[in-house]
Amino acid sequence: xxxxxxxxxxLIAFDWDGTLFDSTQIIVRCIQRAVADVGxxxxxxxxxxxxxxxxxxxxxxHAAPDVPQEKYPELGARYRHHYIAHQNDLSLFEGVxxxxxxxRARHHWLAVATGxxxxxxxxxxxxxxxxxxxxxxxxADETAGKPHPQMLHELMREFGVEPERTLMVGDTTHDxxxxxxxxxxxxxxSYGAHEPQAFxxxxxxxxxxSVRQLHDWLLENA
Numbered sequence: 001x002x003x004x005x006x007x008x009x010x011l012i013a014f015d016w017d018g019t020l021f022d023s024t025q026i027i028v029r030c031i032q033r034a035v036a037d038v039g040x041x042x043x044x045x046x047x048x049x050x051x052x053x054x055x056x057x058x059x060x061x062h063a064a065p066d067v068p069q070e071k072y073p074e075l076g077a078r079y080r081h082h083y084i085a086h087q088n089d090l091s092l093f094e095g096v097x098x099x100x101x102x103x104r105a106r107h108h109w110l111a112v113a114t115g116x117x118x119x120x121x122x123x124x125x126x127x128x129x130x131x132x133x134x135x136x137x138x139x140a141d142e143t144a145g146k147p148h149p150q151m152l153h154e155l156m157r158e159f160g161v162e163p164e165r166t167l168m169v170g171d172t173t174h175d176x177x178x179x180x181x182x183x184x185x186x187x188x189x190s191y192g193a194h195e196p197q198a199f200x201x202x203x204x205x206x207x208x209x210s211v212r213q214l215h216d217w218l219l220e221n222a
Contacts (some may be wrong), residue, residue, distance in 0.1 A: 009185070010222045011161040013152060015170035016114035016121065017052055018192025022093050024084045027052055031063050034079035040067040052068070052117045052193040053174040055140030059202060095211035102131050102219060109159050112137040113151040113168065149182035161181035167222060169214070176202035189214060
């Protein structure tokens, strides 16, 4: 791609879990164990995966509708207990760091828009390999859970970028619906939490089946 060719997008916002971080299966297991710990009916793998990307309590309430609201604090605490026990087992998908390097070399602003908590995201971003990669980030506990567009609205305001110059990349329908709600374009990835057949109604520009495909499409089209 010519260095003189105008970029289509100034700001590229990425979801975290299932898009950049290989964490889907561990999150599913942690949700299931937390629900079991408080005596709820354990959700199926599909039901637990569906809520990934939502804010934590929104996700747990959706995955465990039979758990009474007074048990939500305990449910959240049990989820965090199980997640912390496995967080060192998680890693970035192979190819994510070279993707970031190429996008930064082209002077895109890079951001994270995630259902994680601020504390959880900051813990993940504290690794040496991610220092200085992202220009901004928003989490569900400091804005609103997906698919509410507040995360993207705030990021666009922060960088002075219009919706048509903003791209959201994510692995769930919550991510792609957030982009629709914010008036932004999106790209879906099929290797995360949701089946890609559900993406088409939300009209993503592309569905990537690997980080390599995502890398190639962004370099050619973003």
